Amino acid sequence: MQTSFTNRKQVLEQKEMNIWERMYLPAIVKGMAITISHFFRKPATIRWPEQKRTVSEAYRGLHILKRDEIGAERCTACGLCALACPAEAITMEAAERKPGEESLYREEKYASKYEINMLRCIFCGFCEEACPKAAIYLEEDFAVANYTRDTFIYGKDRLVEKPKQGTKAFEIVKVGRERELS
Amino acid sequence: MKVTIDNIEIEVEAGTTIMNAARKVGGEIVPPAMCYYTSLKGSGGKCRACLVKVSQGSTADPRPMPKLVASCCTTVQEGMVVQNITSPEVLETRKGIVEFLLINHPLDCPICDQAGECDLQNFAFDHGRQKTRYDFERRTFDVINIGEDIKLHMTRCILCYRCTMVADQLTDGREHGILWRGDKSEISTYIQKAVENDFSGNMIDVCPVGALTDKHFRFRNRVWFLNPMDAHRDCKKCSGKVVLWMRGEEIYRVTGRKDQHAELKEFICNDCRFENYDTKNWTIEGPREIENESVINSNHYEEGTKALPKELFSKLNNEKWGDF
Numbered sequence: 001m002q003t004s005f006t007n008r009k010q011v012l013e014q015k016e017m018n019i020w021e022r023m024y025l026p027a028i029v030k031g032m033a034i035t036i037s038h039f040f041r042k043p044a045t046i047r048w049p050e051q052k053r054t055v056s057e058a059y060r061g062l063h064i065l066k067r068d069e070i071g072a073e074r075c076t077a078c079g080l081c082a083l084a085c086p087a088e089a090i091t092m093e094a095a096e097r098k099p100g101e102e103s104l105y106r107e108e109k110y111a112s113k114y115e116i117n118m119l120r121c122i123f124c125g126f127c128e129e130a131c132p133k134a135a136i137y138l139e140e141d142f143a144v145a146n147y148t149r150d151t152f153i154y155g156k157d158r159l160v161e162k163p164k165q166g167t168k169a170f171e172i173v174k175v176g177r178e179r180e181l182s
Numbered sequence: 183m184k185v186t187i188d189n190i191e192i193e194v195e196a197g198t199t200i201m202n203a204a205r206k207v208g209g210e211i212v213p214p215a216m217c218y219y220t221s222l223k224g225s226g227g228k229c230r231a232c233l234v235k236v237s238q239g240s241t242a243d244p245r246p247m248p249k250l251v252a253s254c255c256t257t258v259q260e261g262m263v264v265q266n267i268t269s270p271e272v273l274e275t276r277k278g279i280v281e282f283l284l285i286n287h288p289l290d291c292p293i294c295d296q297a298g299e300c301d302l303q304n305f306a307f308d309h310g311r312q313k314t315r316y317d318f319e320r321r322t323f324d325v326i327n328i329g330e331d332i333k334l335h336m337t338r339c340i341l342c343y344r345c346t347m348v349a350d351q352l353t354d355g356r357e358h359g360i361l362w363r364g365d366k367s368e369i370s371t372y373i374q375k376a377v378e379n380d381f382s383g384n385m386i387d388v389c390p391v392g393a394l395t396d397k398h399f400r401f402r403n404r405v406w407f408l409n410p411m412d413a414h415r416d417c418k419k420c421s422g423k424v425v426l427w428m429r430g431e432e433i434y435r436v437t438g439r440k441d442q443h444a445e446l447k448e449f450i451c452n453d454c455r456f457e458n459y460d461t462k463n464w465t466i467e468g469p470r471e472i473e474n475e476s477v478i479n480s481n482h483y484e485e486g487t488k489a490l491p492k493e494l495f496s497k498l499n500n501e502k503w504g505d506f
Contacts, residue, residue, distance in 0.1 A: 078292030079404035083480060094401040109293045109401050132292050 052140075060123045060138040063116055065160045068106055071167030073160060074135035077111035081127035081136055089120035090127060103168035106133070114159060118152040187211055187264045200253035200264055201232055205443060211266050212443070214276075214305050216283070216390045217342035218254035220445055225347055226254035229340065230279050231305060235272050238263035250275055273309070280310035283340050286321050286365075287391070289314075294338065296392030298405040298477045301444055302340060321365060331383060331397050331456045334369060339393035341367055345385040352449055353379035369393070380419055383455040387438050387446050398456060399427075399435040406477045408434055410470040415463055419451035425470050426461075433459045442473065 020026075046053060055061075066074050077094035095112035097105045104110075127136050146152065163169040183196050187204050188211040194203045202220075204212045213234055218226035226232075232254045236247040241261030250272060253264070266272060283302060291297040323336035346359050346369065361370045385394045408427040415422045427435045436455045438446040458464065472478045 076292045077401075078297070079407060080292070083404075083406060083477075094403075096401055107290070107293050 055140050059140055060125045060128075062118070062139055062141045063121075063127070063154070063159055064137050064139050065111075065114065065156070066135050066137060067161050067163055067167075067169065070103060071163040071169030072102070072104055072106040073110055074106050074133045075111045075114065076107040076109050076133055076135070077114070078132065080130040080132060084126040084130035085121075086124060086126065087120045087122050089117045089122075091115050104172060111156070114156045116154050116159065118154055119149060183258055183260045183262075185258045185262045185264065188266050188268045194258060196257075198258055199226075200234060200236075200251070200256050200258055200262075201226075203258055204253065204264075204266065208442075213253045213266055214301075214309070215254060215443065216301055216305065216340060217344060219344050219347070219388060220443075221449075222344060222347040222388070223351060225342075225344060227252050229283065229342055231276070231283075233272060233275055233279070235265040235269040236262060237265050237269075276309040277311055280306045281315070284310070284314060285316050286337075287340060288320060288322075288337050290338075293401075294335075294392035295395045295399060295401065295405075296338075296389075299444075300392060301390035323368065326370075327397070328394070329382065331452065332386060333395050333397045333400060335393050335395065336368055337393075338391050339369055340391055341369075342390055344388040344390070345369065345394055348385050348388050348449075349379070349382070352381045352384060380451045380453070381449055383452045384438065384446065384449045386455075387440070390444075396435050396455075398459075403429065403434050406480055408478075410472060410478065412439070412467040412470045413464040414467065415454065415458065415465065417451060417454055420454060421448045421450070422454055423448060424450055424454055424464075426464060426466065428461075431461060433461060433464075439470075 068074050077092050079092065082088075082090040082092060091113075092111045092115070093113040094109050097108050097110055123138065125138050128138055163173050183194055183198075185192060185194060185200070185203055187200070187207060190207050190211065192203060192207055194206060198206075201213060201215065201218060213232035215226070216229035216231045218232065230252060232252055233250040234253045235250055236256075238244045239247055239262060240259035242259075244261075253266075284306060287302065291300070291303060294300070297303060321337070326334045326336065328334045341360070343360065349359070359370070361368050383396075386396050389395075405427065408429050411426045411428055413424055413426045415424075423439060424436050425439055426433050427437065436450075436458065438448060438450045441447055
């Protein structure tokens with residue numbers, strides 16, 4: 001056997017247990033008392049997803065592409081978020097706004113395709129910082145679990161903020177959705 | 183002739199401008215230029231970006247020049263002492279120049295295709311203030327198609343006249359010029375007549391801002407996502423030496439090769455620029471070296487190290503590979 005290099009080693013004496021100890025009853029009662037006392041305490045968990053925790057204002061969850069006051073998309077596909085992204089999670093394609101689409105898109109160029117790969121994203125918030133148009137923000141939600149990887153590539157349908165009721169964009173989006181359904 | 187620019191002495195020929203003398207020295211002391219273009223005769227003297235201080239006129243007459251002078255059109259004299267970045271007065275003036283140039287320039291860099299390789303953007307970034315003090319409405323124009331290949335955003339124009347000089351000097355038969363005066367000046371091809379010249383595409387490269395842009399490239403990608411590649415082809419009309427801006431196998435646009443002063447060495451023809459978007463038509467020489475600070479270099483790590491000073495690059499390389 002190897003000899004100890006320090007004097008801190010304690011030799012454990014294994015005494016034989018007496019009958020009272022061999023019944024284990026006091027230990028079980030003691031353990032149960034601790035367990036039952038926990039029933040009457042405030043639970044440390046919450047019932048997600050029905051209940052949600054309040055998060056700090058600076059919380060960085062899923063992205064949202066904001067609309068402006070009149071309901072037009074703020075994003076102009078400048079590509080600065082994709083440039084700032086350390087995980088290279090963002091891709092986009094730009095298109096030119098046609099006459100008559102002013103209530104849908106704020107600037108003459110807009111993102112026709114905008115994708116964030118949520119599996120790549122590290123939620124650092126650099127895209128939010130880089131955005132010159134105050135278009136992209138990280139909100140409170142986070143990506144929910146799913147079975148396939150491709151469901152984590154979020155397109156514009158899941159990223160763009162829903163237009164507020166009363167704006168022109170709301171009507172246009174509504175008409176478009178009804179047409180899709182019919 | 184001996185001149186001293188920012189305490190650096192240099193020997194140049196008589197008749198050289200201060201700008202070209204400074205460019206001979208190179209580095210930080212080169213005054214910025216928005217309108218001067220070496221290969222275009224008569225260019226310069228319009229944007230005032232290159233103002234420098236002459237603290238000693240010449241050996242014969244050592245008095246300083248009373249005002250700041252435009253270095254692109256002032257020739258040197260024997261014993262001239264010039265101050266560029268060593269003069270706080272010049273740097274302060276440049277802030278004012280940026281402000282003047284930006285008075286009517288829209289702040290639509292996120293939309294503009296020129297962003298990332300824009301002379302005005304670089305100039306304003308290096309010398310400008312953070313905020314504008316201009317409250318009035320900016321002049322605006324409608325976007326015009328100049329021919330099939332070029333789009334004119336007159337709103338962004340800073341009236342450097344480079345493009346009209348390209349039209350004048352490179353192509354025969356002048357088709358476009360500047361209409362009106364002062365604030366209302368406008369680049370135009372009379373009644374939007376299309377510019378149809380073999381070399382009209384060079385207006386795009388020559389434009390220091392995003393006023394003249396490639397219509398085929400419009401909004402298709404941002405320059406910093408593309409990989410610039412040197413390439414050439416046999417061309418009867420021009421040298422055929424170009425830069426291909428690629429992503430993967432796809433060519434997004436073709437431009438001429440710009441030197442460190444953002445000037446084209448050789449003008450290229452429209453066939454090379456607009457007609458050949460297939461890699462089969464080109465012999466690709468390799469990645470183009472881009473200035474290290476340029477946003478075009480971001481995320482391209484290899485090219486970033488390539489643009490380092492040569493000694494540093496070889497030093498890094500040696501550390502990496504040892505003595506192979």
